[in-house]
Amino acid sequence: MAVVTCIEDLKRMHRRRAPKMFFDYCESGSYTEQTFRDNCSDFASLRLRQKVAVDMSGRSTASEMIGQPVAMPVALAPVGMTGMQAADGEIKAARAAEAFGVPYTLSTMSICSVEDVAAHTTKPFWFQLYVMKDEEFVDGMIARAKAANCSALVLTLDLQILGQRHKDLKNGLSAPPKLTLPVMLDLATKWGWGLEMLKTKRRSFGNIVGHAKGVGDTSSLMSWTSEQFDPHLDWSKIARIRDQWGGKLILKGILDADDARLAADFGADAIVVSNHGGRQLDGAVSAIRMLPSIVAAVGDRIEVHMDSGIRSGQDVLKALALGAKGTYIGRSYIYGLGAMGQEGVRQALEVIRKELDISMALCGEKNVKALRRENLLVPRGFE
Numbered sequence: 001m002a003v004v005t006c007i008e009d010l011k012r013m014h015r016r017r018a019p020k021m022f023f024d025y026c027e028s029g030s031y032t033e034q035t036f037r038d039n040c041s042d043f044a045s046l047r048l049r050q051k052v053a054v055d056m057s058g059r060s061t062a063s064e065m066i067g068q069p070v071a072m073p074v075a076l077a078p079v080g081m082t083g084m085q086a087a088d089g090e091i092k093a094a095r096a097a098e099a100f101g102v103p104y105t106l107s108t109m110s111i112c113s114v115e116d117v118a119a120h121t122t123k124p125f126w127f128q129l130y131v132m133k134d135e136e137f138v139d140g141m142i143a144r145a146k147a148a149n150c151s152a153l154v155l156t157l158d159l160q161i162l163g164q165r166h167k168d169l170k171n172g173l174s175a176p177p178k179l180t181l182p183v184m185l186d187l188a189t190k191w192g193w194g195l196e197m198l199k200t201k202r203r204s205f206g207n208i209v210g211h212a213k214g215v216g217d218t219s220s221l222m223s224w225t226s227e228q229f230d231p232h233l234d235w236s237k238i239a240r241i242r243d244q245w246g247g248k249l250i251l252k253g254i255l256d257a258d259d260a261r262l263a264a265d266f267g268a269d270a271i272v273v274s275n276h277g278g279r280q281l282d283g284a285v286s287a288i289r290m291l292p293s294i295v296a297a298v299g300d301r302i303e304v305h306m307d308s309g310i311r312s313g314q315d316v317l318k319a320l321a322l323g324a325k326g327t328y329i330g331r332s333y334i335y336g337l338g339a340m341g342q343e344g345v346r347q348a349l350e351v352i353r354k355e356l357d358i359s360m361a362l363c364g365e366k367n368v369k370a371l372r373r374e375n376l377l378v379p380r381g382f383e
């Protein structure tokens with residue numbers, strides 16, 4: 001097996017192994033993909049400050065996110081259709097996260113259901129909720145996440161309406177894939193993926209099919225989903241969900257200091273500074289660029305997490321140095337999963353942990369919790 005030294009290696013392997021429709025689904029941003037590109041290039045524009053002759057023994061990447069201990073402050077972000085990148089993908093990713101000691105977040109739009117993942121893991125994971133118009137479905141989903149012993153609800157706020165991703169339309173994205181001629185030609189070269197898929201029954205959206213009004217099969221699901229994201233979502237609806245859930249609540253998709261203040265006033269446990277990995281508002285500023293102003297606005301009142309663009313441990317270091325208490329990776333672990341299943345997710349986490357540890361040491365820091373702005377050279381535009 002090829003030696004994996006960085007996330008880019010896993011991405012190349014994912015591209016070779018998974019059907020084009022699903023690799024493209026992972027890799028795309030909305031519209032011109034400007035924000036998708038900026039997320040990574042803005043990380044690259046930050047520079048680390050090297051320090052020498054500092055005792056580097058006894059280093060630690062351990063920390064806490066929302067009061068829960070983590071081996072490093074890097075959670076797995078919710079990613080729809082993870083179970084199409086590898087058979088039973090959500091279970092594999094959750095098991096890899098559990099073994100590593102970091103949180104796993106299961107998406108509403110997952111292939112394996114919340115019950116499936118709970119049955120194959122031993123520790124609580126986090127559940128991500130999309131607010132749908134069908135309140136019965138939302139209430140049912142909250143009850144199911146509670147019954148599955150999920151230890152946090154991640155409520156995504158930046159997808160009241162779907163940003164268009166051109167590649168998905170062109171590829172005719174669906175789960176399971178419709179067997180058109182181009183899809184069949186592609187699958188002929190991806191037989192490893194196909195054989196694996198044949199062995200699982202989980203090939204459609206497990207949280208939704210059979211649980212939402214009028215959704216009994218995959219074709220009814222597609223039309224239900226496209227109409228269901230709730231355009232009326234406002235703070236009163238969020239309050240209803242908070243009261244029903246009653247546990248730790250993380251609000252995901254905040255990119256503005258005023259919205260962050262509202263979230264802090266509201267009393268959430270954490271916010272995720274995020275632009276959905278560049279998949280929603282194309283032209284929006286990168287999440288890492290907005291992070292310092294949001295930390296300055298609310299960092300003393302609410303835990304601030306961030307995602308969008310993290311592809312290395314150096315990126316994690318930069319986000320923590322700019323004030324994030326925790327980070328999430330999306331594509332970085334999906335590449336690993338698509339490349340080689342659970343072992344690929346483990347390798348993605350291990351690559352990031354090692355990079356974080358070594359870079360921290362070379363910055364003269366032993367403890368991940370001590371990272372601060374002075375570890376970086378920050379160009380203008382990040383204030």
Ligand code: FNR
Pocket residue numbers: 025026027039077078079080107108109128156252274275276277278279307308309310328329330331332
């Ligand atoms: C996502 N994201 C996402 N977010 C969410 O709240 N619910 C979801 O179902 C999904 N689905 C999804 C699918 C795919 C393929 C991607 C790449 C992303 C966004 C995700 O949680 C996270 O915010 C981004 O992935 C972070 O950016 P990076 O790390 O991928 O650059």
